Amino acid sequence: MTHGVVTRRSFMQRSAMLLGASTVAPAAFAQTSLMVRPEWQTFKTTPRYDAFIKAVRLMKANTNANDPRSWAYWTNIHLQRCPHSTSYFFAWHRGYLYYFERQLRAVSGDSKLVLPYWDYYLNPALPAEFTNPNGGNPLYVPRINTNVRQALSMAPFSSTLINFPRGTANAFETSFEDMPHNPVHDLIGNWMADLRSPTDPVFWLHHANVDRLWVAWVNAGGGRRMPSLTQAYWSGSHTYTSSLTIPRSSTYSTRTKLAYSYQNETFPTRLPLALLAPANAQATPENRQDALPPVGPFRLSPSRQTSEQSFAIGGALDVGLDDSSVSVQLPVSSENAQTLARIATGSAASLPGSSKLYRSVQLVLDNVEVTEAGKGGGYYYQLVLNIPAADGVANRPEAILIGTLGAFKISGAAHHGGPVQLRYRVARAAFARVALKAGMLSVSFVRVSGDQSPTGSVIGLGEVRLETSTEDEDA
Numbered sequence: 001m002t003h004g005v006v007t008r009r010s011f012m013q014r015s016a017m018l019l020g021a022s023t024v025a026p027a028a029f030a031q032t033s034l035m036v037r038p039e040w041q042t043f044k045t046t047p048r049y050d051a052f053i054k055a056v057r058l059m060k061a062n063t064n065a066n067d068p069r070s071w072a073y074w075t076n077i078h079l080q081r082c083p084h085s086t087s088y089f090f091a092w093h094r095g096y097l098y099y100f101e102r103q104l105r106a107v108s109g110d111s112k113l114v115l116p117y118w119d120y121y122l123n124p125a126l127p128a129e130f131t132n133p134n135g136g137n138p139l140y141v142p143r144i145n146t147n148v149r150q151a152l153s154m155a156p157f158s159s160t161l162i163n164f165p166r167g168t169a170n171a172f173e174t175s176f177e178d179m180p181h182n183p184v185h186d187l188i189g190n191w192m193a194d195l196r197s198p199t200d201p202v203f204w205l206h207h208a209n210v211d212r213l214w215v216a217w218v219n220a221g222g223g224r225r226m227p228s229l230t231q232a233y234w235s236g237s238h239t240y241t242s243s244l245t246i247p248r249s250s251t252y253s254t255r256t257k258l259a260y261s262y263q264n265e266t267f268p269t270r271l272p273l274a275l276l277a278p279a280n281a282q283a284t285p286e287n288r289q290d291a292l293p294p295v296g297p298f299r300l301s302p303s304r305q306t307s308e309q310s311f312a313i314g315g316a317l318d319v320g321l322d323d324s325s326v327s328v329q330l331p332v333s334s335e336n337a338q339t340l341a342r343i344a345t346g347s348a349a350s351l352p353g354s355s356k357l358y359r360s361v362q363l364v365l366d367n368v369e370v371t372e373a374g375k376g377g378g379y380y381y382q383l384v385l386n387i388p389a390a391d392g393v394a395n396r397p398e399a400i401l402i403g404t405l406g407a408f409k410i411s412g413a414a415h416h417g418g419p420v421q422l423r424y425r426v427a428r429a430a431f432a433r434v435a436l437k438a439g440m441l442s443v444s445f446v447r448v449s450g451d452q453s454p455t456g457s458v459i460g461l462g463e464v465r466l467e468t469s470t471e472d473e474d475a
């Protein structure tokens with residue numbers, strides 16, 4: 001397939017014109033019967049399977065990237081509009097899948113066609129129908145890996161994640177996007193490793209599963225709470241083209257305005273352990289502390305004001321990442337350690353050399369670049385902040401997973417233009433036991449490789465630094 005990438009201006013202008021002739025229009029929400037999206041293994045045994053294959057084949061054969069009946073049209077919406085590492089990651093994609101599903105129905109002629117989901121917590125291997133290159137299979141594209149077991153985590157389903165939106169403490173949205181969402185993209189690789197990921201048909205099954213697990217989070221109860229529909233969070237609309245929008249409030253639930261549900265709307269209870277290869281299993285918090293990756297010989301960067309809102313308190317320059325794991329030291333003075341300890345209590349704190357009051361902490365990766373070998377994916381890194389204990393060397397550092405890094409996340413940031421900068425909020429409470437003396441924090445980049453993974457250099461970081469911020473947002 002030739003993927004037609006058009007400029008943002010051309011895409012928005014021409015899609016507005018073509019949308020009027022398309023069978024997909026802004027939602028009228030007239031449908032009353034509840035459609036059920038099944039898991040792929042169930043879906044492929046139904047009459048809807050043939051309609052799905054027909055729609056995918058016809059949309060891929062349409063070479064007009066500005067036509068809503070083409071595959072590339074929907075890829076370009078994602079390329080130009082999708083929110084990643086920002087608010088509304090879940091809700092925007094829910095509306096996106098809703099409109100794409102309606103287009104599948106129109107192209108196939110099957111009014112009962114629904115998007116299936118791939119439950120990779122049940123079976124982390126891509127369904128066989130997506131891996132067969134023979135016979136012009138429209139579900140096949142070249143991929144780096146066809147198993148995502150190394151991407152999976154139970155962390156988003158923790159009972160401590162009781163808030164939903166990014167920017168709040170203990171947020172499900174932040175945790176889930178970091179892992180498993182991003183690593184699934186990274187490990188599959190090729191098209192899935194950047195914002196053109198909807199080119200790969202498995203993208204739609206992946207995101208249907210993402211949407212399903214949001215439903216499961218709401219259903220799980222236990223104090224988990226969404227912003228209520230009366231809050232400003234749901235004001236406004238999600239935008240896909242200049243003429244295709246959906247009210248944010250309509251994406252609050254699948255069962256009301258959107259009128260669909262899922263075959264299974266419960267959390268996974270465990271990782272698929274029987275399918276995990278021990279050499280590729282994720283590092284747990286305990287064994288991260290037992291064996292921290294070796295510290296690299298990186299040059300230290302100075303403490304300094306980095307913006308009107310932020311101040312760097314320790315960092316390192318020119319950090320290269322390859323197929324091994326590495327730790328980076330972040331020197332923290334005794335004065336700055338006291339500032340961190342004060343922020344940990346929820347109070348504002350000052351820093352030497354600055355008149356501002358700081359309320360939160362972030363790990364910043366600045367001037368991020370990806371090598372050609374790294375752009376294809378097949379790997380990712382877990383970012384682990386190692387904080388020395390207040391009672392000294394008798395205790396090991398506390399290892400805190402603060403996020404992941406891979407080609408997909410970098411692609412999303414690069415799309416905004418300019419040097420790539422990535423920010424990871426660190427929970428204030430993490431610094432409650434930080435040593436109140438001069439010392440070294442460190443951050444470990446723990447390499448997680450797929451069954452197939454590039455060797456050698458993949459990512460370069462101009463600077464890795466710990467910053468305090470005047471923003472009053474917790475992780």
